[in-house]
Every structure is written in structure tokens, then in C-alpha cells.
Amino acid sequence: MSEPATTPMAVDPTSRSATIAAKKAWRDHLAQGEAKPAIRIGLAASFTAETLVPFFGAALLAEGTTAEFDVGPYNQLFQTCLDPQGTFHGPCDVIVLLWRLEDLMLNEINGFLAGDQGVLATATEKLAALAGAARQLRSGFSGMLVVGVPPYPTGIGGGLLSLHNAGALGAFHRALVGQFVDEIGRIDGVHLVDLDAMQRHIGLATSFDPRHWYLYRQPFSDGFLNTTGRQLARIVLASRRAAKKCVVLDADNTLWGGIVGEDGIDGIQIGDEFPGSAFRDFQKLLLGWRNQGVLLAVASKNNEADVWEVFDKHSGMVLRREHLSAWQINWLPKAENIPLIARALNIGTDSLVFIDDNPMEVAYMRDARPEVTTILVPSEPAEMVAAMQALTLFDQLEVTDEDRKRADMMRAERDRDVLSAQINHTDFLQALDLKVDLFRAKTEDLGRITQLINKTNQFNLTTIRRTLDEVRELANSDDWRLYGLRVTDKFGEYGLTGVIIAKISLDRRLWTIDSLLMSCRVLGRGVETALIGAMADDARAEGAVAFAASFIPTAKNALSASFLPDQGFSPVGGQDWHLDLAEAPGIPPHITRVGADAGPGRGFDAAAN
Amino acid sequence: MTTRVAQVFADVLGISPALITDETSPDNTPQWDSMAAMNLVVAIEDEFDIRLSTAEIISMRNIAIVKKVLRTKGVADD
Numbered sequence: 001m002s003e004p005a006t007t008p009m010a011v012d013p014t015s016r017s018a019t020i021a022a023k024k025a026w027r028d029h030l031a032q033g034e035a036k037p038a039i040r041i042g043l044a045a046s047f048t049a050e051t052l053v054p055f056f057g058a059a060l061l062a063e064g065t066t067a068e069f070d071v072g073p074y075n076q077l078f079q080t081c082l083d084p085q086g087t088f089h090g091p092c093d094v095i096v097l098l099w100r101l102e103d104l105m106l107n108e109i110n111g112f113l114a115g116d117q118g119v120l121a122t123a124t125e126k127l128a129a130l131a132g133a134a135r136q137l138r139s140g141f142s143g144m145l146v147v148g149v150p151p152y153p154t155g156i157g158g159g160l161l162s163l164h165n166a167g168a169l170g171a172f173h174r175a176l177v178g179q180f181v182d183e184i185g186r187i188d189g190v191h192l193v194d195l196d197a198m199q200r201h202i203g204l205a206t207s208f209d210p211r212h213w214y215l216y217r218q219p220f221s222d223g224f225l226n227t228t229g230r231q232l233a234r235i236v237l238a239s240r241r242a243a244k245k246c247v248v249l250d251a252d253n254t255l256w257g258g259i260v261g262e263d264g265i266d267g268i269q270i271g272d273e274f275p276g277s278a279f280r281d282f283q284k285l286l287l288g289w290r291n292q293g294v295l296l297a298v299a300s301k302n303n304e305a306d307v308w309e310v311f312d313k314h315s316g317m318v319l320r321r322e323h324l325s326a327w328q329i330n331w332l333p334k335a336e337n338i339p340l341i342a343r344a345l346n347i348g349t350d351s352l353v354f355i356d357d358n359p360m361e362v363a364y365m366r367d368a369r370p371e372v373t374t375i376l377v378p379s380e381p382a383e384m385v386a387a388m389q390a391l392t393l394f395d396q397l398e399v400t401d402e403d404r405k406r407a408d409m410m411r412a413e414r415d416r417d418v419l420s421a422q423i424n425h426t427d428f429l430q431a432l433d434l435k436v437d438l439f440r441a442k443t444e445d446l447g448r449i450t451q452l453i454n455k456t457n458q459f460n461l462t463t464i465r466r467t468l469d470e471v472r473e474l475a476n477s478d479d480w481r482l483y484g485l486r487v488t489d490k491f492g493e494y495g496l497t498g499v500i501i502a503k504i505s506l507d508r509r510l511w512t513i514d515s516l517l518m519s520c521r522v523l524g525r526g527v528e529t530a531l532i533g534a535m536a537d538d539a540r541a542e543g544a545v546a547f548a549a550s551f552i553p554t555a556k557n558a559l560s561a562s563f564l565p566d567q568g569f570s571p572v573g574g575q576d577w578h579l580d581l582a583e584a585p586g587i588p589p590h591i592t593r594v595g596a597d598a599g600p601g602r603g604f605d606a607a608a609n
Numbered sequence: 610m611t612t613r614v615a616q617v618f619a620d621v622l623g624i625s626p627a628l629i630t631d632e633t634s635p636d637n638t639p640q641w642d643s644m645a646a647m648n649l650v651v652a653i654e655d656e657f658d659i660r661l662s663t664a665e666i667i668s669m670r671n672i673a674i675v676k677k678v679l680r681t682k683g684v685a686d687d
Contacts, residue, residue, distance in 0.1 A: 016651070016655050017655075019651070020651065020652065020655055023648060024620070027620075027621075027623060030623075031623060050644060051644065051647070211650075211663055211666070212647060214663060215647075215663060215666060215667070216643055216646070216647055218647065222651060
């Protein structure tokens with residue numbers, strides 16, 4: 001409970017005390033001579049990268065990760081990319097490549113500043129070569145690869161600040177950075193660390209120490225190195241641990257200024273004027289997290305009516321009730337509300353983050369629920385957003401569609417549960433207004449389809465796993481049909497919820513179902529039958545008369561064992577089943593087939609066909 | 610000032626303050642390499658709240674000279 005109330009990373013990385021503390025922390029760590037580090041990180045740069053190590057190392061240590069660094073020989077980026085094993089003294093978990101424009105294309109920069117536009121072509125070639133080297137490294141190295149975006153040039157001496165070419169240097173830098181980011185973006189599985197953005201963030205003057213440059217040829221200030229080290233630590237850590245799933249927020253003096261129970265809805269501060277504007281910006285940040293897949297919840301000691309009045313009626317609010325995935329608004333100790341919220345969201349309490357402005361609430365929560373990460377809101381409202389942005393708890397390297405839709409899909413499911421409790425099952429199914437889109441997979445669908453093929457275990461008839469390349473081959477073949485299934489109802493989307501792969505016989509009369517898998521969230525509402533019904537419509541239209549299928553039992557797919565007989569298939573021995581399409585089920589009446597592949601005459605009651 | 614200087618150097622170089630004398634220099638102290646030199650400058654400036662010029666940095670070849678420079682910048686000899 002003696003933990004500091006603010007997060008370590010919130011301290012300004014460029015302050016002298018921060019850089020000195022980081023160096024000391026790293027020195028102390030080395031002096032302890034600890035056992036095996038958690039990760040080995042190879043650093044290769046076009047400048048002296050040794051000075052980055054204490055800051056990178058200390059930032060990892062601050063989050064509980066020990067690292068060992070292996071710095072490649074000075075300015076040997078290409079050699080490192082072609083032969084990482086030869087460069088580093090042992091296998092690396094992570095390789096970081098950093099470079100500056102001044103180190104790789106000083107002649108081109110000076111030529112450009114002297115008015116020679118032709119040097120851009122040479123610079124472009126050098127960029128392409130570097131990107132090519134990174135691509136080579138990516139294919140020859142199985143660990144995490146991080147490549148730096150070069151900062152604005154500083155160490156080029158003479159003429160830097162002259163008025164007529166200051167803009168030109170900026171143009172040169174912008175053009176090359178844009179090109180480089182494009183080229184690297186075409187390589188799968190490379191992460192960028194944007195030294196340019198960081199330099200902008202802390203300021204060019206703060207990033208460059210002319211004394212370090214002239215005395216030690218060290219282009220960066222300690223402040224810049226600390227900023228970069230922390231950012232690299234965030235990137236590495238994001239790949240090694242899951243982001244927290246939900247943030248539980250206090251309301252008074254956290255989501256708005258003031259106490260709604262005492263100040264009334266007109267007395268609280270939330271809106272365009274300070275301090276309300278700071279709280280508003282914090283709410284915008286929270287909405288941004290929600291769009292990344294983080295669920296928002298409220299735990300407040302208040303009368304529910306008072307809190308909802310603010311959420312529903314106050315014009316200054318950015319967050320509305322529909323953005324919340326769970327809440328406990330009562331007079332219980334907040335630590336007691338935590339497991340209730342966790343259970344409502346079906347997640348562990350250790351994936352919760354609790355944010356409150358009251359140091360006593362924070363202390364109680366840390367004591368009662370140490371597995372919850374508890375954050376104290378800064379007492380200075382102007383510092384709220386920066387402090388929250390510095391949190392690494394929700395860091396994710398990639399945001400998927402599923403992440404973006406998570407909170408909305410959970411809300412839709414909750415609304416369905418509410419309706420289902422109110423009426424009988426048949427009326428419920430009718431009320432849902434289910435629409436299924438059984439579609440022939442296109443290029444943009446293949447990634448998600450491959451993901452589903454490889455991670456679905458429970459409702460999966462044959463559990464055949466395939467790579468993206470293998471899936472692509474099937475999609476392009478005339479002898480195979482690769483289908484995706486999307487389901488929506490009046491409450492919202494269920495997303496991509498099924499994949500079916502069928503092989504067509506030589507005489508085109510038999511379709512053999514190679515794979516059939518569905519997401520559990522869409523089961524039990526007739527979609528299983530709609531699936532077979534829709535596929536039967538397509539197959540008949542192409543002259544097929546029968547389906548063949550197999551069920552291969554595994555430890556996990558008992559859920560799908562009755563699917564084939566339920567849909568009218570007959571057993572033919574062993575694991576094999578058969579369905580005469582003349583006897584195939586139709587799409588259930590409460591479900592409509594939609595989408596580009598629904599075609600005329602389809603999407604209606606089977607009796608109409 | 611002698612104790613504070615010794616403590617700063619001991620911290621940055623990772624050696625005992627008892628080993629720091631007026632003669633301590635990069636020539637007789639392997640830990641005092643060019644990377645340590647950069648860190649020493651930052652540490653001294655922070656400890657004594659001063660800013661060193663490049664001429665002063667280049668001149669500080671041993672502890673005795675460090676103390677001389679600090680005195681010229683008004684750091685008391687206590």
C-alpha cells in the first residue's frame with residue numbers, strides 16, 4: 001500500500017530528475033548482477049545506440065521486466081539485417097533498428113539544400129534499399145522487429161537555420177519519412193517507433209544537445225533518449241502482455257468536476273469551460289479507449305437517478321449511458337462492486353483498471369483488491385488527460401474490427417437477454433428479425449476467415465486448420481466454395497460468425513463439406529438451419545443434388561456433435577453423413593437471407609422456392 | 610565540496626567513494642570512459658545546479674581540476 005499514487009511513466013521524461021533516476025535505476029540493476037533476464041534485445045543504429053540502453057532498460061524495469069541488451073557495431077544496419085546471428089552475440093527476442101537521415105544520406109541532404117533536386121532519386125534508392133534490408137531481416141528472424149522513423153535532421157552543421165532552406169529541409173524530411181513509412185507498411189509484422197513524432201512532442205531544441213554532439217558525437221539529449229526508451233518499452237511490453245479489458249470509473253470529480261448529489265446537475269463542471277473542459281477531454285479519451293475495445297464501467301457512490309440524469313440530460317457530457325458496459329451505483333464500498341462488474345462482463349477482476357479522485361478510495365481499493373490496477377486522478381485537472389494518456393495499461397499493437405465493435409456487441413447481447421426474459425422463445429425469435437448473409441469470401445475477408453478457422457474449437461465439425469495462403473488457394477479455385485457467414489438482428493451485428501468450405505465433385509453433383517464452423521454466440525436461434533438451407537439453395541442452383549459431410553470428434557467439439565443429424569443428414573458409416581438436397585431444410589421462417597449472394601428467389605420462406 | 614564530488618563520481622562510476630582522490634582520472638580509472646564522462650557532466654550539473662561550458666568539460670581531466678572548476682563557479686569549499 002506504499003505504492004505511489006500516480007503512475008511512474010507520468011513523470012516528464014525530459015526532466016533532469018527523470019533522466020538521472022532512469023540512469024541510476026539501470027546502474028543499480030546491473031550492479032546487482034541478476035540471473036537470466038526476461039528478454040534479450042538487439043539494438044542496431046546508424047548512430048551510437050549505447051546511450052539509449054539505460055533509458056530503454058529502466059523503462060522496462062519500471063514495468064517489472066528485466067532485459068539484456070546487445071548493441072550491434074556502429075553504423076552497420078545493412079550487415080545486421082543480412083546477418084543478425086553474426087551481429088549479435090546470442091539469439092534475440094526483439095531487434096530494434098534505428099537510423100537518422102543525416103547518417104545515411106548526408107550528401108543527398110546537402111545537395112538538396114544546395115538546390116540539386118536530382119539527389120532525391122538517390123535518396124529514394126537508399127530508402128528502398130533500407131526497407132529491403134528490413135524485409136530480409138523480417139524473413140530471417142522470428143522475434144519482434146521494431147524499425148525507427150527518422151527524426152528531423154539536426155547534426156548537419158552550417159546553414160541549418162538559414163531562412164531560405166529551413167523549409168526545404170522540412171520538405172526533404174517529410175517526403176522521405178512518408179516514403180519510408182509506406183515501404184515498411186508493406187512488410188508484414190514490422191512495428192514502427194516514431195522518433196520524428198517524439199521529437200515533435202518534446203521539441204527539437206530539447207532533443208538535441210549541441211554539447212553532446214560536439215564533444216561525443218552523440219546526437220540526442222538524455223531527455224530524448226528517455227522519451228524514446230520509454231516508447232520502445234511500451235511497444236515491447238504491448239506484445240508480451242494482454243491489455244486490460246475494462247476501466248471502472250468513479251463519477252464525481254473524475255468524469256465531471258464537483259459532486260452531483262451536492263451541487264446538482266447545474267452545479268457540476270463538464271463542458272466547454274475549464275475545469276469542465278478538462279473532464280470533457282478525459283471523456284473523449286475514454287471514448288477513444290472504447291473504440292479500441294476497452295469496456296467502460298462506472299462505480300459511484302450516488303443515487304442512481306442523479307447519475308443517470310447527468311448521463312442522459314447534461315449537454316456537456318461526451319459519455320452517454322449507451323457507452324457504458326456495466327455499472328454499480330450504490331452506497332456499498334467500491335471494492336464490493338468490483339466483482340459484480342467483473343461478473344457482469346464475464347472477465348477476471350485482474351483485467352480491471354479502477355480510476356478515482358479520492359486518495360482514501362484508492363488506498364482502500366489497493367488494499368482490498370490488489371489485483372485491480374488502481375489509478376488516482378491528478379488533483380490538477382489540466383494534467384488529467386496527459387496523465388491518463390501516459391498509462392500503458394491499454395496498449396495494444398493492433399486494433400481489430402472485433403475490438404472496435406466489442407462494447408456495442410456486448411450491449412446488443414444484453415438487450416437480447418432483456419427481451420428474451422420478457423417473452424416466450426418463439427416470439428423472441430420472431431422479434432429478433434434475424435438476417436443471415438452467407439457470402440462467397442472475397443480477398444478482404446480472407447484474413448478474418450483464416451483467424452476463425454484456426455481458433456474455433458467448440459462448434460467445428462472437422463477442426464481442419466489452414467494458413468492464409470491455403471485459404472486463398474481455395475477461394476480462388478473453381479472446385480471449392482469458401483463461404484463466410486455474417487448475422488445481424490434488430491439489436492445489432494454478431495459479426496463474422498461462421499465459415500463453410502465445400503469441395504465440388506467432378507460431375508458437379510456432390511458438394512462435400514470439408515469445414516463447417518460457427519461462433520457460439522449465434523447458436524440456438526435457427527441460424528444453423530438457415531446456413532444449410534442457404535447453401536442448399538446455392539448448390540441446387542449450380543446443379544448439385546447432395547451434400548456429404550463428416551463429424552470428427554475432438555476433446556472440445558462435443559457441442560457440434562448433433563448438428564448434422566439435426567439438419568437432416570443421414571449417417572452412412574464411420575464419421576460420414578449424407579444429405580439429399582431435395583430433402584434439405586429450408587431457411588427458417590423467422591430468418592431472412594440477405595447480401596450480394598442471396599440472389600433473386602432466395603431469402604424467402606423455403607416453401608416459396 | 611570534496612565529499613559531494615566523491616559521491617557523485619562514486620555513483621556514476623559504480624565504485625566506492627573512498628577510492629576517489631584528487632588524482633582520479635580516466636587514465637587510472639577504467640570505469641571513467643566516454644559514456645561515463647557524459648553521465649558525469651549531467652550528474653555534476655544537477656548536484657551543484659550549474660551549467661558547464663564545453664571548454665570547462667574538456668579541461669576536467671581529473672578530480673582536482675573538477676573541484677577547481679566548481680570553485681570558479683561559486684561552489685563553496687565546505
